[in-house]
Amino acid sequence: MRFKVVCTIKDQKFEGYGSSKKLAKLAAARAALAVLEQAGAAPPSAGLAPAGMLQQTLADHIGKLVNEKFNEVMQHDLVHSKRKVLAGIVITTHNRIEDARVIAVTTGTKCVSGEHMSVTGRALNDCHAEVAARRCLQRHLYAQLLMYANQPDPSVPLEQSDVEPVAGGGFQLKRSRQVHLYVSTAPCGDGRIFSPHEHHHAEPDKHPNRLARGQLRTKIESGEGTIPVKNCNNSLQTWDGVMQGERLLTMSCSDKAARWSVAGLQGALLSLLLRPVYLTSLVLGSLLHPHHMYRALCGRIEAYISSLPPPFLLHRPLLSRAASAEARTPARAPSFSVCWCSTMQAPEIINATTGKLESGQPSMLCKQSMFARWQYLVRRLPLLPQESEDATGPVTPRLPDNIEQLLYNEAKQMCPTYQLAKRRLFEAFSKAGLGSWVRRPLEQDQFVCEISGADPHLLFA
Secondary structure: OOEEEEEEEOOEEEEEEEOOHHHHHHHHHHHHHHHHHHHOOOOHHHOOOOOOEOOHHHHHHHHHHHHHHHHHHOOOOOOOOOOOOEEEEEEEEOOOHHHOEEEEEEEOOOEOOHHHOOOOOOOOOEOOHHHHHHHHHHHHHHHHHHHHHOOOOOOOOOOOOOEEEOOOOOEEEOOOEEEEEEEOOOOOOHHHOOOOOOOOOOOOOOOOOOOOOOOOEEEEOOOOOEEEHHHOOOOEOOHHHHHHOOOOEEEOHHHHHHHHHHHOOOHHHHOOOEOOOOOOEEEEOOOOOHHHHHHHHHHOOOOOOOOOOOOOOOOOOEEEEOOOOOOOOOOOOOOEEEEEEOOOOOOEEEEOOOOEEOOOOOOOOOHHHHHHHHHHHHOOOOOOOEOOOOOOOOEOOOOOOOHHHOEHHHHHHOOHHHHHHHHHHHHHHHHOOOOOOOEOOHHHHOOEOOOOOOOHHHHOO
């Protein structure tokens, strides 16, 4: 994004960015055209957009905010400002452009090497930009809940927080808030399996029954790109198998985004405190084919998923492509990931091969850190009632007396509603004939929290 072009029509200015002047001019023209087309039917402020699409002016603003924030936090680090994929989380209030806030910016295209897997939860498994952005959002949500934990009465709503208490226990994202994910290109996996120049992006898929359509796919260790899971021998990986030389497999970003469309972005641990948090929109900087992206996010399972426990549902995010498109750069991707979120003063630089900081220390985004935050909060906040298959209604969970000895995996199982929703998702993929979800070695989640007594200001900083 080296060039900026401003197009002025009457009193309105439209900005476009690109790696060349031609691309920047095209982006500015697209931004202006999107608003002028809407103005033919209604004033631009009406916020109208095609069904399933985010308003173009808001999409462009989200892309601009994420790129500007990344340039700001990396302005003194030219080495680590090199990236192939950029992602970011933006939160808006009532979808207003003027209230948009950048919560996270991340880069990365690599996963941890099998030999660096951690049995103590101190290494990040997946450093792809959109996956890291989601972990940054979780960290933001923990910080929002901490505001309530520090209150004399956590059931009293706080105006400055993005979450609010729920009657009966637990919290939820405020209804006025929207969560937007920006990614500079289509997520790896099913959402990127098409030829971008063979047909117009607005046309439907001419070959919906091809075997490759909708297949679950995995990233492979020490490589880029994905392979269909049907090429995998087993959906459950083993620790000793990976240590012996089997390639560590990680589900593609398209598949993980599909999981977020059902189970939410908050994950299993936060589901004990927080109702599911869904993406309002996905904004791409390039390679958006609405039909392929919709299929990847929710279309491939919508006919097969059923019996989701409330408040979980199949959520359909709005889609849009920012006018300032990213150019394809056929270069070797860096082996590091940059992670910044609103609770940080400076970004973390993570070695994607080891899953740890370049200094060898664990990231504040690792499971061990998240687990410590969770243990601190569940002792101080009202828990969200949980549904389970064998219960007649919601039941408020009880914490074990020796919570310090609780395993990470046991803590995740304390959220049966989330686990049931995830199970229904995996069943839907199997029913649709799209493969089985590949799981990581069980030993990765069998650890206790080793920093539960740490200073909360350091945990949540």
